Amino acid sequence: xxYLDEYRDAATARTYAEAIARITTRPWTIMExxxxxxxxxxxxxxxxxLPPQISLLHGPGCPVCVTPLEVLDQAVxxxxxxxxxxxxxxxxxxxxxxxxxxxxxxxxxxxxRIVYSPVDAVQIARENPEKEVxxxxxxxxxxxxxxxxxxxxxxxxxxxxxSVLVSHVLVxxxxxxxxxxRQNRVQGFLAAGHVCTVMGYTEYEPLARRYHVPIVVTxxxxxxxxxxxxxxxxxxxxGRAEVENQYSRSVRREGNQPxxxxxxxxxxxxxxxWRGIGExxxxxxxxxxxxxxxxxxxxxxxxxxxxxxNPECISGLVLQGIKKPQECSAFGTKCTPMHPLGATMVSSExxxxxxxxxxxxxxxxxxxxxxxxxxxx
Amino acid sequence: xxxxxxxxxxxxxxxNPTVQMGHGGGGRMTRDLVERIFLPAxxxxxxxxxxxxxxxxxxxxxxxxxxxxxxxxxxFFRGGDLGSLAINGTVNDLAxxxxxxxxxxxxxxxxxxxxxxxxxxxxRSMADAALxxxxxxxxxxxxxxxxxxxxxIFINTAGVGVIETPLTIGPRSVRPGDAILLNGDIGRHGIAxxxxxxxxxxxxxxxxxxxxxxxxxxxxxxxxxxxxxxxxLTRGGLTSALVEISESASLPMRIDEEAVPVRDxxxxxxxxxxxxxxxxxxxxxxxxxxxxxxxxxxxxxxxADASIIGSVEPPGDQPPLVRVxxxxxxxxxxxxxSGEQLPRIC
Numbered sequence: 001x002x003y004l005d006e007y008r009d010a011a012t013a014r015t016y017a018e019a020i021a022r023i024t025t026r027p028w029t030i031m032e033x034x035x036x037x038x039x040x041x042x043x044x045x046x047x048x049x050l051p052p053q054i055s056l057l058h059g060p061g062c063p064v065c066v067t068p069l070e071v072l073d074q075a076v077x078x079x080x081x082x083x084x085x086x087x088x089x090x091x092x093x094x095x096x097x098x099x100x101x102x103x104x105x106x107x108x109x110x111x112x113r114i115v116y117s118p119v120d121a122v123q124i125a126r127e128n129p130e131k132e133v134x135x136x137x138x139x140x141x142x143x144x145x146x147x148x149x150x151x152x153x154x155x156x157x158x159x160x161x162x163s164v165l166v167s168h169v170l171v172x173x174x175x176x177x178x179x180x181x182r183q184n185r186v187q188g189f190l191a192a193g194h195v196c197t198v199m200g201y202t203e204y205e206p207l208a209r210r211y212h213v214p215i216v217v218t219x220x221x222x223x224x225x226x227x228x229x230x231x232x233x234x235x236x237x238x239g240r241a242e243v244e245n246q247y248s249r250s251v252r253r254e255g256n257q258p259x260x261x262x263x264x265x266x267x268x269x270x271x272x273x274w275r276g277i278g279e280x281x282x283x284x285x286x287x288x289x290x291x292x293x294x295x296x297x298x299x300x301x302x303x304x305x306x307x308x309x310n311p312e313c314i315s316g317l318v319l320q321g322i323k324k325p326q327e328c329s330a331f332g333t334k335c336t337p338m339h340p341l342g343a344t345m346v347s348s349e350x351x352x353x354x355x356x357x358x359x360x361x362x363x364x365x366x367x368x369x370x371x372x373x374x375x376x377x
Numbered sequence: 378x379x380x381x382x383x384x385x386x387x388x389x390x391x392x393n394p395t396v397q398m399g400h401g402g403g404g405r406m407t408r409d410l411v412e413r414i415f416l417p418a419x420x421x422x423x424x425x426x427x428x429x430x431x432x433x434x435x436x437x438x439x440x441x442x443x444x445x446x447x448x449x450x451x452x453f454f455r456g457g458d459l460g461s462l463a464i465n466g467t468v469n470d471l472a473x474x475x476x477x478x479x480x481x482x483x484x485x486x487x488x489x490x491x492x493x494x495x496x497x498x499x500x501r502s503m504a505d506a507a508l509x510x511x512x513x514x515x516x517x518x519x520x521x522x523x524x525x526x527x528x529x530i531f532i533n534t535a536g537v538g539v540i541e542t543p544l545t546i547g548p549r550s551v552r553p554g555d556a557i558l559l560n561g562d563i564g565r566h567g568i569a570x571x572x573x574x575x576x577x578x579x580x581x582x583x584x585x586x587x588x589x590x591x592x593x594x595x596x597x598x599x600x601x602x603x604x605x606x607x608x609x610l611t612r613g614g615l616t617s618a619l620v621e622i623s624e625s626a627s628l629p630m631r632i633d634e635e636a637v638p639v640r641d642x643x644x645x646x647x648x649x650x651x652x653x654x655x656x657x658x659x660x661x662x663x664x665x666x667x668x669x670x671x672x673x674x675x676x677x678x679x680x681a682d683a684s685i686i687g688s689v690e691p692p693g694d695q696p697p698l699v700r701v702x703x704x705x706x707x708x709x710x711x712x713x714x715s716g717e718q719l720p721r722i723c
Contacts, residue, residue, distance in 0.1 A: 004645075008704050010705050013705045043709055044703050044704075045703060045705065045707025045708055045709055048708075049705065116575065116577070222705055336715075338715050356712070358709040358712070359710070
């Protein structure tokens with residue numbers, strides 16, 4: 001199949017794995033940022049093809065995982081109200097809030113619908129003028145343009161019964177938070193290919209310079225990831241710290257500029273809480289003042305009440321690459337996809353769910369102790 | 378063709394276009410429905426007396442008995458409809474016991490307001506599927522629920538079949554070393570229904586694989602294959618079938634991902650939606666466990682689309698795991714999906 005089989009060829013994968021082994025002279029720790037990459041790595045066992053000196057850490061790029069508990073509680077509260085049609089991407093429905101998830105709201109009679117695009121939610125609003133239609137707008141820069149488009153259209157059409165509950169997050173501030181942490185172990189990044197398709201990669205250039213880390217914009221198929229690791233290891237071995245583009249069939253340096261303009265028009269950069277990690281300054285998108293009337297949190301007056309995570313859940317450490325899923329005492333016992341303690345066990349892109357699904361028979365050695373310096377300057 | 382069904386519909390459309398509460402009331406309207414829809418479609422000697430139950434002739438052998446309920450939305454999709462599913466689902470469950478399906482019951486729960494032409498189309502499809510599978514619908518029931526309390530039509534079918542082989546076919550007969558065979562490509566039914574339900578359009582036309590499995594099972598048994606276990610791949614797909622049998626048999630398994638046929642259209646749709654083809658529903662696919670030495674002859678009996686996808690391993694870790702060798706030559710395990718497969722965000 002075009003654009004799939006070419007990137008899953010076993011012989012080429014072996015060639016790349018051998019090339020990586022050949023150039024690796026010492027241990028390196030590389031983080032793949034995106035949950036889609038994590039999923040591919042675990043599903044295809046890509047990490048098992050790499051030389052033992054290379055450790056892959058799984059990054060925070062799972063939109064389901066980092067959406068704060070408070071936003072899920074707001075979603076549950078809005079979706080439970082009569083007269084509301086609550087629309088969401090499918091994999092948000094099973095993420096537990098502090099009390100309930102959206103599936104439970106649905107089974108209690110709430111009108112909760114899975115949509116494949118936010119623009120479908122706008123269509124539902126057009127068709128149901130007597131109802132309030134709310135879309136749960138979460139995700140990284142990848143989903144931001146379509147979500148912005150939905151709000152923009154609603155405004156142009158004067159759709160007064162449409163609103164969005166926004167919890168958008170941005171990748172570069174999260175990478176910077178990881179790099180500036182004293183616990184950081186990341187020496188190189190595979191940046192998220194689809195985020196860069198929208199945003200380009202100029203934002204990453206100052207990060208690479210300031211923290212002296214190689215950043216390789218990488219795709220999602222097995223060969224993409226192996227090639228990304230190869231480019232990253234080559235930079236590490238040569239002492240370089242540049243932004244390289246492995247995913248050039250989709251990503252240009254300047255990105256998709258009309259999409260960026262739309263994002264800038266509809267959204268504004270705000271501080272954002274990340275589930276399990278905490279608040280990161282300037283790491284999210286909220287509605288710009290001109291579109292504030294479409295803010296569901298304001299329209300339904302749901303305040304952000306602080307909610308407590310389960311104390312046993314280490315998803316925050318997993319999302320920052322500090323711990324691996326199997327190092328959690330609840331992994332596979334108290335915490336399973338059927339009864340998740342944290343969001344990383346729910347989403348198909350969550351590291352814990354990926355390990356549970358494909359790897360739970362293995363025991364991994366614990367992560368090495370945190371080194372003092374890491375790759376930070 | 379739809380138009381033909383409509384033309385043949387024995388209840389004139391302008392006379393009585395939709396199902397009404399009275400159709401389930403047990404009176405004249407119910408009798409009308411039975412006499413003008415169900416009897417003409419399912420016409421056979423055992424149903425004709427319209428007694429409280431069907432009186433069946435003795436059969437020579439052990440009986441297999443099963444039941445299943447069918448609630449698909451939409452009622453009609455590419456490659457099948459609720460009617461063909463309701464027959465083939467139960468027929469296939471009987472076939473998986475090594476039985477030759479004989480008789481079915483059909484219970485209908487109709488929603489008030491259902492167009493009679495839709496009911497007729499579903500019932501005609503059931504009749505066609507029953508004929509193709511060699512079974513007779515010999516007893517039935519109809520109820521009508523208020524509008525908004527059903528989803529058009531719900532159907533329950535139960536079935537009996539006669540087991541003419543001395544083999545005991547089931548998970549406990551699975552042995553280490555058994556070869557695992559699959560009768561064709563996977564995932565088409567689930568994707569076809571999802572495409573119809575969600576209004577998704579793909580470049581290639583994916584039609585459901587809905588089909589009776591009586592023929593291929595009979596081919597194996599009449600071909601003298603020592604069949605250990607059979608399982609049709611329905612909800613949960615190949616994943617659920619393998620994991621469930623592995624657990625029931627307390628034996629690990631090894632599957633070669635490359636040996637499992639998935640058509641490009643299904644793979645493409647799964648990639649876009651973030652679904653796993655192994656866990657997508659089928660309605661005309663099954664796996665067979667047979668001794669390794671009979672694997673090749675069994676595969677030949679199942680036809681050109683069949684493949685040997687893996688084998689049963691000696692007892693080892695508990696609980697037993699189904700390991701998949703990926704296209705890259707690495708290993709992963711198969712796990713039951715926790716609920717519905719959900720399309721991902723990005």
